[in-house]
Amino acid sequence: MIDVMPRRNFPSSELLGHRKPLGVVGGMGSFATAKFLEVLARKSRVERDQDHIPFICLSDPNIPDRSHAISIGSNAPLRQILERACWLEKAGCGAIAIPCNTAHLWATEIKQALSVKLIDMVEITRQAIEDSRGSEAHNLRSISLGTIASMQNGLYAGPNENDFGKECFCSLNKLQLDTIKLIADVKSGKVTEARDNLTKLVQAARSFDPDKIILACSELSAICGDLADDNDIVDPINILADACIDWWIAESQSPPDMLANRSWGQKR
Amino acid sequence: MIDVMPRRNFPSSELLGHRKPLGVVGGMGSFATAKFLEVLARKSRVERDQDHIPFICLSDPNIPDRSHAISIGSNAPLRQILERACWLEKAGCGAIAIPCNTAHLWATEIKQALSVKLIDMVEITRQAIEDSRGSEAHNLRSISLGTIASMQNGLYAGPNENDFGKECFCSLNKLQLDTIKLIADVKSGKVTEARDNLTKLVQAARSFDPDKIILACSELSAICGDLADDNDIVDPINILADACIDWWIAESQSPPDMLANRSWGQKR
Numbered sequence: 001m002i003d004v005m006p007r008r009n010f011p012s013s014e015l016l017g018h019r020k021p022l023g024v025v026g027g028m029g030s031f032a033t034a035k036f037l038e039v040l041a042r043k044s045r046v047e048r049d050q051d052h053i054p055f056i057c058l059s060d061p062n063i064p065d066r067s068h069a070i071s072i073g074s075n076a077p078l079r080q081i082l083e084r085a086c087w088l089e090k091a092g093c094g095a096i097a098i099p100c101n102t103a104h105l106w107a108t109e110i111k112q113a114l115s116v117k118l119i120d121m122v123e124i125t126r127q128a129i130e131d132s133r134g135s136e137a138h139n140l141r142s143i144s145l146g147t148i149a150s151m152q153n154g155l156y157a158g159p160n161e162n163d164f165g166k167e168c169f170c171s172l173n174k175l176q177l178d179t180i181k182l183i184a185d186v187k188s189g190k191v192t193e194a195r196d197n198l199t200k201l202v203q204a205a206r207s208f209d210p211d212k213i214i215l216a217c218s219e220l221s222a223i224c225g226d227l228a229d230d231n232d233i234v235d236p237i238n239i240l241a242d243a244c245i246d247w248w249i250a251e252s253q254s255p256p257d258m259l260a261n262r263s264w265g266q267k268r
Numbered sequence: 269m270i271d272v273m274p275r276r277n278f279p280s281s282e283l284l285g286h287r288k289p290l291g292v293v294g295g296m297g298s299f300a301t302a303k304f305l306e307v308l309a310r311k312s313r314v315e316r317d318q319d320h321i322p323f324i325c326l327s328d329p330n331i332p333d334r335s336h337a338i339s340i341g342s343n344a345p346l347r348q349i350l351e352r353a354c355w356l357e358k359a360g361c362g363a364i365a366i367p368c369n370t371a372h373l374w375a376t377e378i379k380q381a382l383s384v385k386l387i388d389m390v391e392i393t394r395q396a397i398e399d400s401r402g403s404e405a406h407n408l409r410s411i412s413l414g415t416i417a418s419m420q421n422g423l424y425a426g427p428n429e430n431d432f433g434k435e436c437f438c439s440l441n442k443l444q445l446d447t448i449k450l451i452a453d454v455k456s457g458k459v460t461e462a463r464d465n466l467t468k469l470v471q472a473a474r475s476f477d478p479d480k481i482i483l484a485c486s487e488l489s490a491i492c493g494d495l496a497d498d499n500d501i502v503d504p505i506n507i508l509a510d511a512c513i514d515w516w517i518a519e520s521q522s523p524p525d526m527l528a529n530r531s532w533g534q535k536r
Contacts, residue, residue: 021327026323026325027317027320027322028317029309029317030305030317030320030321031306031309031310033305033309034303034305034306034308034309035302035306037298037301037302037305037325037327038299038302038303038306040298040302041297041299041301041302042299043457044457045456045457047455047456048333048456049295049296049297049298049331049333049455050330050331050333051329052297052298052327052329053298054295054327054328054329054330055294055325055327056324056325056326056327057294057305057323057324057327058324059289059305059320059322059323059324059325060289060322061317061318061319061320061322062318062322063317063318064318065316065318091359187315187316187317188313188314188315188316189309189310189311189312189313189314191310
C-alpha cells in the first residue's frame with residue numbers, strides 16, 4: 001500500500017447523517033463524471049430529493065493522461081488517483097467509485113490502498129457480461145471501444161485475430177484510431193459532433209458481427225444516449241451506477257446497532 | 269453567522285494543487301446537480317481533462333424541502349445548507365456554488381456564514397437580465413417558472429397583476445401549478461415526460477407575451493436542452509456555470525506569490 005496522505009485528523013462527517021456517502025473520484029474526464037452522476041440520479045428512481053444517494057465527488061482533473069502513462073510504462077497517474085480515493089475515504093465515504101475505465105488498469109493497487117470498497121467497474125462489467133451469456137460466455141466475440149491503453153492491455157479482453165480473423169485486423173485498427181479521436185472530441189467539448197460519430201463507429205463495429213460492443217471509455221458512455229439500451233451494447237457506466245445503487249441499498253439496510261459503532265470521518 | 273461546524277483540523281488539501289477548487293453544494297436535487305456539473309464541463313471549452321475546473325461536490329440530499337419549509341416559515345434547510353457549504357470551505361474550496369434557486373432565498377445568511385465567496389446564482393442572473401436589457405430593464409415583463417416559495421417570495425420578481433393584467437391572474441396560477449408538478453416529475457426521474465411538458469409550459473408562458481421566461485428552478489434547467497438557447501429564455505444554471513468559469517479563470521491568473529501565502533485546507 002502506498003501511503004500518499006499526511007495523517008491528520010479529519011473533521012466530523014456527522015453532517016452526512018448516519019450512513020457513509022459514496023465517494024466518486026472524478027475528473028477523468030469532467031464531462032464523463034457529470035454524466036455518471038446523472039445516470040446515478042436517474043437510475044435511483046426515488047420520489048424525493050432526500051432519498052437520493054449521498055456522495056462526495058472530488059474532481060481534481062490534474063491527473064496525467066492515463067493512457068499515455070501506461071503506454072510509456074509510467075505509473076504517474078496512480079499516485080494521484082490514490083490520493084483522491086484516500087482523501088474521499090478519510091472524508092467519511094463508505095465506498096469509492098471511479099467512472100474511468102482506463103484507471104481500472106490499476107484496480108488492484110487502488111483496492112490495496114483503500115480500507116473501504118472500490119466498486120470495481122471493470123470487474124462488475126465482466127461479471128455482467130458473463131451472467132448475461134451463461135455457458136456461452138467464454139466464446140464471446142466482443143469489440144471494446146476505448147483508449148489505446150485499455151485496448152492494448154485487454155481491459156475487457158478486446159478483439160484479437162482469432163476472434164475475427166486476420167483479414168479484419170486492419171479494419172479493427174482503424175476502428176481503434178477513430179475511437180481515440182472521438183474520445184478526444186468529447187474531452188474537448190465537441191459533444192454534438194462526437195455523438196454522430198459514435199453512431200457511425202458502432203455501425204462500423206457491428207459490421208464485424210460481434211456478440212457485444214463494450215463502451216470501454218466513460219467518454220463514450222457519456223454521449224451514447226439510447227444506444228446503451230441496445231442488446232449488443234455494454235455500457236460499464238450504467239453497470240457502475242447500478243452497483244453503486246445496490247451498495248447504497250445494502251448500506252441503508254444495515255442494522256442500526258452496526259451503524260452506531262461506526263467511526264464517522266475516521267479511517268475504519 | 270450561525271456556527272454549525274465543530275472546529276477541528278482539516279486535512280491538507282495539497283493534493284488539490286495550488287489553486288483552491290470550486291465547492292458545489294449538491295443534492296437539491298441530485299439530477300439537477302449532475303446537469304449543472306455537465307454544463308460546467310461543457311462550457312469550460314478546454315482541450316484536455318487536466319484543464320477542467322477542479323471541484324468538490326458534496327451532495328448529501330437529506331435537506332428538508334426548501335419550498336415547503338419557507339411556506340411554513342421554517343428555516344430548517346438553512347442549517348443543513350450552511351453545514352455543507354462550511355464543510356466545503358473547510359475542505360479547501362475557494363468559492364461555493366449552489367445549483368438550487370430556492371436555496372438562494374437564504375443567500376444573505378449563507379454569505380454571512382462563509383469566509384469564501386458564494387457565487388450567488390440569483391444575483392448574477394438578475395444582473396445578466398439587466399445587462400441584456402439596458403435602460404429597459406426596469407420595465408421588463410418576465411415570467412418565472414419555479415417552486416412555490418421562489419414565486420411567492422419574488423426570487424426573480426415574477427409576474428404580478430400590473431405586468432400582465434388582472435384577467436391573466438388565474439392562467440398564471442395554472443402555469444405555476446403545472447410547474448410544480450413538472451419539478452416533482454424531474455426529481456422522481458420522469459425525465460422524458462417532463463421534457464415534453466416543459467416545452468408545453470414554455471409555450472403557455474409565451475402566450476402572455478413576456479420579455480423573458482426565467483427557468484427559476486434547477487430541475488427545469490436540467491431538462492431544458494436547446495430551449496436555453498432561445499432569446500427569451502433565461503437559464504440561471506447556465507449563468508452560474510459561466511460565473512464559476514470566470515471565477516476559476518480569475519483565480520488561475522492570481523500572481524503566484526499571493527497563492528504561496530494561502531493556507532491550504534484552513535479557513536482564511
